[in-house]
Amino acid sequence: xxxxxxxxxxxxxxxxxxxxxxxxxxxxxxxxxxxxxxxxxxxxxxxxxxxxxxxxxxxxxxxxxxxxxxxxxxxxxxxxxxxxxxxxxxxxxxxxxxxxxxxxxxxxxxxxxxxxxxxxxxxxxxxxxxxxxxxxxxxxxxxxxxxxxxxxxxxxxxxxxxxxxxxxxxxxxxxxxxxxxxxxxxxxxxxxxxxxxxxxxxxxxxxxxxxxxxxxxxxxxxxxxxxxxxxxxxxxxxxxxxxxxxxxxxxxxxxxxxxxxxxxxxxxxxxxxxxxxxxxxxxxxxxxxxxxxxxxxxxxxxxxxxxx
Amino acid sequence: xxxxxxxxxxxxxxxxxxxxxxxxxxxxxxxxxxxxxxxxxxxxxxxxxxxxxxxxxxxxxxxxxxxxxxxxxxxxxxxxxxxxxxxxxxxxxxxxxxxxxxxxxxxxxxxxxxxxxxxxxxxxxxxxxxxxxxxxxxxxxxxxxxxxxxxxxxxxxxxxxxxxxxxxxxxxxxxxxxxxxxxxxxxxxxxxxxxxxxxxxxxxxxxxxxxxxxxxxxxxxxxxxxxxxxxxxxxxxxxxxxxxxxxxxxxxxxxxxxxxxxxxxxxxxxxxxxxxxxxxxxxxxxxxxxxxxxxxxxxxxxxxxxxx
Numbered sequence: 001x002x003x004x005x006x007x008x009x010x011x012x013x014x015x016x017x018x019x020x021x022x023x024x025x026x027x028x029x030x031x032x033x034x035x036x037x038x039x040x041x042x043x044x045x046x047x048x049x050x051x052x053x054x055x056x057x058x059x060x061x062x063x064x065x066x067x068x069x070x071x072x073x074x075x076x077x078x079x080x081x082x083x084x085x086x087x088x089x090x091x092x093x094x095x096x097x098x099x100x101x102x103x104x105x106x107x108x109x110x111x112x113x114x115x116x117x118x119x120x121x122x123x124x125x126x127x128x129x130x131x132x133x134x135x136x137x138x139x140x141x142x143x144x145x146x147x148x149x150x151x152x153x154x155x156x157x158x159x160x161x162x163x164x165x166x167x168x169x170x171x172x173x174x175x176x177x178x179x180x181x182x183x184x185x186x187x188x189x190x191x192x193x194x195x196x197x198x199x200x201x202x203x204x205x206x207x208x209x210x211x212x213x214x215x216x217x218x219x220x221x222x223x224x225x226x227x228x229x230x231x232x233x234x235x236x237x238x239x240x241x242x243x244x245x246x247x248x249x250x251x252x253x254x255x256x257x258x259x260x261x262x263x264x265x266x267x268x269x270x271x272x273x274x275x276x277x278x279x280x281x282x283x284x285x286x287x288x289x290x291x292x293x294x295x296x297x298x299x300x301x302x303x304x305x306x307x308x
Numbered sequence: 309x310x311x312x313x314x315x316x317x318x319x320x321x322x323x324x325x326x327x328x329x330x331x332x333x334x335x336x337x338x339x340x341x342x343x344x345x346x347x348x349x350x351x352x353x354x355x356x357x358x359x360x361x362x363x364x365x366x367x368x369x370x371x372x373x374x375x376x377x378x379x380x381x382x383x384x385x386x387x388x389x390x391x392x393x394x395x396x397x398x399x400x401x402x403x404x405x406x407x408x409x410x411x412x413x414x415x416x417x418x419x420x421x422x423x424x425x426x427x428x429x430x431x432x433x434x435x436x437x438x439x440x441x442x443x444x445x446x447x448x449x450x451x452x453x454x455x456x457x458x459x460x461x462x463x464x465x466x467x468x469x470x471x472x473x474x475x476x477x478x479x480x481x482x483x484x485x486x487x488x489x490x491x492x493x494x495x496x497x498x499x500x501x502x503x504x505x506x507x508x509x510x511x512x513x514x515x516x517x518x519x520x521x522x523x524x525x526x527x528x529x530x531x532x533x534x535x536x537x538x539x540x541x542x543x544x545x546x547x548x549x550x551x552x553x554x555x556x557x558x559x560x561x562x563x564x565x566x567x568x569x570x571x572x573x574x575x576x577x578x579x580x581x582x583x584x585x586x587x588x589x590x591x592x593x594x595x596x597x598x599x600x601x602x603x604x605x606x607x608x609x610x611x612x613x614x615x616x
Contacts, residue, residue, distance in 0.1 A: 121603035141606075188599045211595040215609045230606045232599045285593055287519040291496045291540045295429035298449075298538045298616075301523045305613035308606075 018267035019280060020296050023303030026273055029219040029226055030306065039226065042136045043075040044086065044125045047118040051137030051226045059102055063093045074136075076126070086126035087113075094132045105131050105224040108168050113184045114140055120230070127184050134225030139308050140181060143191045144231045144278040145210055147177030147200075149240045149256070156286065158262045158279070159244055161200070161251040163272065174271045176278050177236070177244055177254070178202065188212075188232050196236075199251055200244035210236035213285060216277045216304045228308040233278055235285075259288055277304055326575035327588060328604050331611030334581055337527040337534055338614065347534065350444045351383040352394065352433045355426040359445030359534045367410055371401045382444075384434075394434035395421075402440045413439050413532040416476050421492045422448055428538070435492050442533030447616050448489060451499045452539045452586040453518055455485030455508075457548045457564070464594065466570045466587070467552055469508070469559045471580065482579045484586050485544070485552055485562070486510065496520075496540050504544075507559055508552035518544040521593060524585040524612045536616040541586055543593075567596055585612055 029036055029051075040057050042050035052060070052074045060067040060074060066089045068075040080086045098106040108131040115124035116138045133140055147159035159177040163170055180195035182188060196207035213235050219228040238244075244254045257265075263283055266276040281304050283289055291297040337344055337359075348365050350358035360368070360382045368375040368382060374397045376383040388394045406414040416439040423432035424446045441448055455467035467485040471478055488503035490496060504515035525538040546552075552562045565573075571591055574584040589612050591597055592605075599605040 119604075120599075120606050212598050212605075213593050213595060215599075215606050217606060217610055232605070285521050287521060290520050291428075291523075296427075297520075297540070298428050298523050298525060302525055302613050302615050305610050307610050307614075 015264070015267055016294060016296050019300055020303070022267055022273060022276055022280075023218070023300065026218040026220050026277060027303065027306050029221045029228070035221055035226075039137065040069070041073045042138065043073050044116065045076075045078070047125070049116050049118050049125065049136075049138055050133075050228070052135070053137070053221075053225055056103075056135045056225070059097060060093070063096075066090065066093050083124060083126055087128070090126060090128055094129055103132075103135060103224070105134055107131075112181075114138070114181065115184050124184075130181065130183075134227050137219075137226030137228060139228045139230065141188075142179060142181045142229065142231045143188055143195060143234065144176045144216075144275060145178040145192065145196065145234045145236050146278060146282045147236050147238055147244065148282075149238050149242075151240065155258065157256050157258050158282070159238070160255045160257055160262060160265075161244075162253045162255070164250050164252045167250060170272045172252075174265060174275070175251070176275045179231070179275060179278075182232075192234060198248045200254070201247045202236075202238075202244055206238060206242065207236070209238075210234040214281050216274070216281055217308055218274065218277065218304075218306050219308060229274065230308060231274065231278060233281055235282065259283070259286075263288060280304065323572070323575055324602060324604050327608055328611070330575060330581060330584055330588075331526070331608065334526040334528050334585060335611065335614050337529045337536070343529055343534075347445065348377070349381045350446065351381050352424065353384070353386075355433070357424050357426050357433065357444075357446055358441075358536070360443070361445070361529075361533055364411075364443045364533070367405060368401070371404075374398065374401050391432060391434055395436070398434060398436055402437055411440075411443060411532070413442055415439075420489075422446070422489065423492050432492075438489065438491075442535055445527075445534030445536060447536045447538065449496075450487060450489045450537065450539045451496055451503060451542065452484045452524075452583060453486040453500065453504065453542045453544050454586060454590045455544050455546055455552065456590075457546050457550075459548065463566065465564050465566055466590070467546070468563045468565055468570060468573075469552075470561045470563070472558050472560045475558060478580045480560075482573060482583070483559070484583045487539070487583060487586075490540075500542060506556045508562070509555045510544075510546075510552055514546060514550065515544070517546075518542040522589050524582070524589055525616055526582070526585065526612075526614050527616060537582065538616060539582065539586060541589055543590065567591070567594075571596060588612060 038054045039051040041048040042052045057069055061069040080089050110130045112130045113127040114130050114133055116126050116128050117124045148156050161175040163173050163175050165171045178195050178199050182191045193204050193207045196202035214233040215230050217230040266279045346362045347359040349356045350360050365377055369377040388397050418438045420438040421435040422438050422441055424434050424436050425432045456464050469483045471481050471483050473479045486503050486508050490499045501512050501515045504510035521543050522541040523538050527536040574587045
């Protein structure tokens, strides 16, 4: 028994276990013990568009002309009949909460709006400041780009970015070549071209070679709220004599790494977790994992695509 | 108002709506109104490995030396301590139920065993006759192959099979080039090579070009029970001068179709539903859908990968 305990302590955690753990972390909202049972549905115009944690419900109850917090849900007042009215009323409340310094996430106020709707394809019901979306658990959408190149021998290598130390989130961590949120009134294709240029100086003629291949979808929670997110995944094969360059300063360096190294590093604490999912999706689609040798093959695929 | 009602009645159902409906049908076990709340967990050696519908629980209660049906679950007797003992005991019960003609699905008895385990990578707990698995809602795994070829102009065309009229399930419907269940003591790679040869006369040297790219995972129910299934998806690019041929008679014809035609037909009643999912996964991975123009892009990806 002592022997087996020693063995267990010594046995290194496998790549597969680390990959599964990564996906569990990003789907923490669905794990037993999460705040999910305590969260209230956030309802706008009869549709659930998010989840509000209890501590936020308490604060919103003070603004009864905007939020109705009785009956186990947080409902935006039906008297706010239009997109513009809803957006303005919520904005007023959020600026007040920010002024009162009620929530840490509002210190990261960006003056950047995200659309709120039940499904990405629905007509938006209102626009909400980006830094506040986790207080309401509203879905956020982004674009992530796997940048890769094909060597003369056919082997793929991947461009990996290292985030600037001045980024408010995940400073210094590894990331996809390009990634960004889909803001109000912007298409996914526009977001892709804009972020390619801003973050990595990739000209439009190359950015347009990016091909849509998947989404990764997941919901996690932390002390700043609930994060249901879906990233539209693109593969962008860049010419082998092309290199991304530091653009707006969100990235401090780009590395061109063989897939073995990328596979190893994606399960390390060095990689931004949701971006690591995008790389994992790439590994699966490009046959770097085989179901006879990857024990959690099915679980990994499913863990990348949870309903929001 | 009369005008808008007329308009609604006349508006054709879009491809996107049909695709979403396809995925809903294959995940019917998770829809409101399904039998899920009435099903009992099927527990073997302390682990849930399936879902037993109420009508099956009733029958199993007669075999109390094999199944313990108290307390809201169906538990295989812990006195059956080994894989061999469990397999034999369950087989005896199933042959009895078959003789008594209790369940229609057992008329399709195949003398083909599937492994039962909580996860595909776990050590199997017992083996169960294939035609009985839906009575216990045990997970089934299969291999599906997207066979395609690249024309001189770079366009892809896909090989689609038409199932034989003598098949017990989905006779005459369209299907993937090759597909088959993963039986006991067979690897996924072995299943792939075997089915390629048997169903489509594809020699091993070509079958081995198949690349693992994904899974599709879903759970549906019908009057024969509960079907949690996961298919390991492979893409197989065959040379453009190669054509699959009818093998063991499970297929009556092979067609080589442009992707536009394949896309259209996959949402029709002509396509075997779970095989249509495999084609949909191909369309997504090969950029035949774009998130700016496919309104349910995120929902389609998620619907292909539900946890079992």
